[in-house]
């Protein structure tokens with residue numbers, strides 16, 4: 001898999017909007033796999049690790065609510081993602097600037113990886 005140009009993100013994240021497969025009336029395999037990688041990244045952020053919650057980017061919460069990991073993955077599974085959320089600004093991407101806020105956590109070990117799917 002290549003992470004070259006920025007336009008490739010639309011191809012890479014296409015799974016986000018390939019939510020349900022009408023032919024099997026269920027969520028697509030591609031979506032389930034993508035959701036795993038999304039949750040992996042989102043729950044690895046320092047705020048998420050410390051608090052056990054992340055913004056829910058589902059179609060109803062619209063990235064306005066903090067919910068626990070489990071609930072977020074259920075929402076996304078059932079409802080799909082908010083429109084055009086290709087760059088996960090609130091989930092570990094594009095927030096390099098806010099890294100300064102986590103300087104106070106320098107002493108905390110980061111070997112804690114939580115995946116609750």
Ligand SMILES: [Zn+2]
Pocket residue numbers: 056057058059060061062072075076
């Ligand atoms: Zn939600």
